[in-house]
Amino acid sequence: MTNLHPVVARVTERIARRSKDSRARYLDMLDRETDRHSDRSFLSCSNLAHGFAASGEDKPAIASGRAINLGIVTAYNDMLSAHQPYGRYPEQMKLFAREIGATAQVAGGVPAMCDGVTQGFDGMELSLFSRDVIALSTGVALSHAMFDGMALLGICDKIVPGLVIGALRFGHLPAVFVPAGPMPSGISNKEKQKVRQLYAEGKVGREELLASESASYHSAGTCTFYGTANSNQMMMEMMGLHVPGASFIPPNTPLRQALTRAATHRLAQITRKGSDHRPMGKVVDEKAIVNAIAGLLATGGSTNHAIHLPAMARAAGIIVDWEDFDALSAVVPLITRVYPNGAGDVNHFHAAGGMAWVVRELLDAGLAHGDVLTIAEGGMAAYAQEPVLENDTLTWKPAPAHSGDDAMLRPVTNPFLPDGGMRLVQGNVGRGTFKTSAVDEQRWTIEAPCRVFDTQEGVIQAFAAGELDGDVVVVVRFQGPRANGMPELHKLTPPLGVLQDRGHKVALVTDGRMSGASGKVPAAIHVTPEALAGGPLAYLRDGDVVRLSAVDGSLSTTADLAGRDPAPPPPPAFGMGRELFAMFRNSASSAETGGSAVLEVAGL
Template structure:
């Protein structure tokens, strides 16, 4: 199938736009490749430090030049359900590496905070910037320069983007991403959402809410809704950094362990010591980035990736913006319905045909670049297969077979010729309030256009207090301002969803407009998010006053304050005190990150990269 003209044109535009920074990035990669790793030319003292604690056989192998050394960079901790399984991955990786003629060393850990724990709490204000800390921690782990490849162990929201941004600074190294898989299914997402709304309305107590949540989040693995964590896994697969079909295999299963071992084997094979050298700089190019956007749109993935993909691309010298997402969304059909876009979870999606079927449908529709490099070999068609154990025992060999010829559940996954909708459900909103993103794939058509008076709040807690006082039982647009990267680290505002959802269910026309983020699990209520420029950068959202009529049109792609032009131009932004954002729970340490953060459409990056790309509130 020939490439869809829109995919081709957007890719060409991105390639032209990125020519200079991408060229600089590749020059740096080639210089690093030419220098090689330190094992071959550093002093004996340096080298002895690098493997002083290694087992005898590994030490002997690393003394010579013939075995590659693989770095393990892990986000393990045992509080995050998704990352707890990584505790037992290093021994599997090390054993498989030895059998493949390589050594694997645990190079470093990276922090991994749980947005599920911090959601709606002060700690969420560190979440977005934790991505950049993870990127820097990844760089520290690899900075010893004694590695010939790397395996990155991470799943959740900021962790995978951070690991990838860090790994891309070592573009000459092959890098394999190793997932842990989703937890088994708990109670239905519809039941969970209903209990949350009843609690928000005061009809259920905390004990009943906690019991419901514990039945949903109940074991090791990622949360099973299709939020940012599982969107990460989709991206790593469609961008060629996972082994085919690795994303959604449950943890602590023989197949999961076999895939982990196979990841180590493959990492050894694609170093410069083998015949299939595949550095990450060759995997993540303009085509892979476009493939990631297409995958996100086709599955109704997390809005957080309208920020993270931009930051990832920039780390590889590639410039994308929200117009690219918007143009692709118009031609990429929605092929999956996974909560919050439907009732199913990722286990149901995987059982219906999963990533192999999805990628095949998108390739056959000409919506993905097939001619890419991946860690599994040349071409994305390899990813239309799914893994299985060829036998009945835990030691049975790992094999791959074609994904099902047709979806096993059309309520969850469909072919490109019979999609859930003709577009991808992510849209760019523009108007006199700036540029914003809306995810309409989970919003019913009758709720996609809201025109109502604004009620301005300076925090999500202020809005919830007004809700509890019964002041919001009317049509309105909630404007939650000063929630951008520079103001307070751009927290997710997911805890507003039950309150706004209950008002919508009661027949009121409600919407949210904010320069903050929403969780990847949100979507029922129309929300214009990531409004850029943010309020602290004198963005126009700071001019809105309570009572102004706001029109959010998710169909036409507009976001406007219906205020006379002359009055609008005369208004000046309101600047409430933000002193309370600077202290408590470690926020003091992130003052520089807030001060230097770029806008959401530039990836909300708090550091510069080696390509000399500007940071700050500029537009691409």
């Protein structure tokens, strides 16, 4: 086995030292829960009767207590393309479970909202905290203690992190994530981006824009760009929570169904009653978290995971911060270019070698831990293989020896960039994340007068009025978790892209979010402390010179902020249910610690 890169080893050791006490408490909890809730025998007859009353032909098996019973937690709805395929999964999985003498029940459902639908509108302010709701809903679903294992059905932005957080609190049980796959490729991403910018400039109308968007997002399955949803799928492979190679197989195909069948069978095998017990809380350890970060960096994945990964890690008693991301980014090279970092989408990525290639390259270079417990036999090496159907039998073959498209996928020895492109920037304006992998290196340092806004609508109005037509650092504040739930500001990408294309030096600085779908404009995002918490952004004024540099890791201003009063925050939001989420906003942690209210209040 290749020796582990010394920086990867050091970061892992640092995380383990920092997490020693909290991880020990977590593992103690797993032991206690295993003793108390290892099977259904502790339930009374009345409790059990309630639990299997509607189970039909599975009732005798569940009642006996001998059969393995799998709990399905599903994010199904048929409004969102990524989750629509899940409608038929439970019935299929019940049949697959019966094949091996097991049973399966739908334990509960969790909400699944889409940033793509709510982007730029009031509903987006519920998005980040939907992750906490999903975690809580997962806990409710599993609270009945009827289950020997967890089958987790979720794909998109907050759904997978929320499922991970909730399921980890039941980490004495094994868990398998069951994906549904991406939709077929539509129009080219370059064409879609062009139409968006033309619309921002007023050169095409809404009808042309809608036609373009509909040609891109056009059928069942995950959106095909490499944003947060598809980064989620990559991370589930890197953390060993998928059947190997399951991430990017399209829905409604024989191979997709074969992988769902394999996931059901394998989950039964790794229960305590099975032959190969692998509880989730032992699978998700410090090494698994480091592997997820390495995969994120190597593939140019979503910056949203600078928030989600610390939150997921906290649920397992593991403490991760942005310095860990920064240190790993310095040594993990960028070996993929998937839109918005490249021209092709995740279907092209999979065809070129996909996750099997990425895992093989990282393991061979010592940039990921191979000696980890995964839901698959063989540790991480199992994920350096890709699934195929041969004579209707599911099998796996090694990753291809050569990239199928070196404009999209390259070896570690010849990367697109020598680093992972996710850098920590900090200074007297705060501490944030700069994703360099999508930004031309000539724009990694921007120094210009700033224009300060409290809403993204204010930016769009100023752009339309021609007020931003020059070198400018656009500051959008009061967008953090405690202010308004930290909505994505992806709606700003087209106008800022237009300004940059006109030859201006442009950057964005915000305590809000931008996802892996964000574009080519340099940005310091997730800036902490956020403005509402008294962060420096609250003291900036129009015209202050702000410097953002990924080269030296700086986020600073020459202005003297000490003698100023902070800007007043906007009033609390009402409408679209935002008032119901006030308890989450009031209790949320910082972006660097995961932006979670549930974990913060729980003291995790």
